[in-house]
Amino acid sequence: MNIYDMTYNDLIMYFKNINLKPYRAKQLYDWLYVKRIKSFREITNIKKEIIEKLEIDFYFDNISIVKKESDVLVNKYLLKLSDENTIEAVLMEHDYGNSLCISSEVGCNMGCKFCESGRIKKIRDVTAGEMIEEILAIENDLKIRISHIVIMGIGEPFDNYKNICNFIEIVNNSNGINIGSRHITISTCGIVPKIYEFSDFPYQVNLAISLHAPNDNLRNTLMPINKVYNLKKLMDAIDYYISKTNRRVTFEYIMLDKINDTHECAIELSKLLKGKNCYVNLIPYNETNNLGYKRSSKENILKFYDTLKKNNIAVTIRREFGGKISAACGQLKTMKEDA
């Protein structure tokens, strides 16, 4: 088993089964995530017999950097997993810290019409350990510490639920990487049963919903998931989530020229979200060569923003990163495959 797949509690259980005390888990997490060893042989405070047992039971999986593109304040990576599959991760330097956007699946089955990742069908889940390695590889490459995680790269995190929960548990553990749960954001296209399940998740992680349309007719044309879980079902689930967690939800709304950026859409969106504990993040669309959608003009984005504001909806416009380096979800991977 990949050692990075082990939660802290898994390790306590593992050591317990071989009659070792729980503090061994703390020691091992320290070697893995503070000292960053690459082999069990580097450990100096655990007996040789135990090291040998660890070597039999676990391996150090190693993801590698295949390609890196850099721009001001952004580094985009194509990473190779141990079975040769590739995924993407994007590091953005904000004034509040370094935020890493990680992939949760190899490919994606959600098929959103505007998204490059949807062109690559899902091949498999990314494991919790591999998500941890995305962090370790990039911290090592840039010699930095990551303070924020957004699960907004390739894949639908709620289509890989168990691994995502384990990942959050591992990354959040104070003996290890220790990224605060409030610094972690999960973005979903709206897998309703998992939103209900996530309402009971014991970590205070941020939830973002890819909304992109204020009514079913339009959302059906952009996001096939809406035909399974329509807006009524989605909003009911979100209301439940907010009532259970008392947390504010983010709605992501990509601005697509003449598709979802009209005044009528802004009014309809305001009505849909009225009174909810939420805010809207307007995202200037990153155009891709393959999908034919255009980005809304600056003027239309600002008008849309104003309409929401006037209707008392909290709203921000996402700062742009990496337009020059094709940093939109899935673009680096599909460019490599088209080339």
Ligand code: SAH
């Ligand atoms: N499957 C999850 C997370 C991955 S997509 C989800 O749907 O939320 C992360 C975000 O990037 C989503 O809001 C998605 O709609 C958006 N996105 C996809 N392609 C984009 C593009 N070309 N430009 C801007 N945002 C894009």
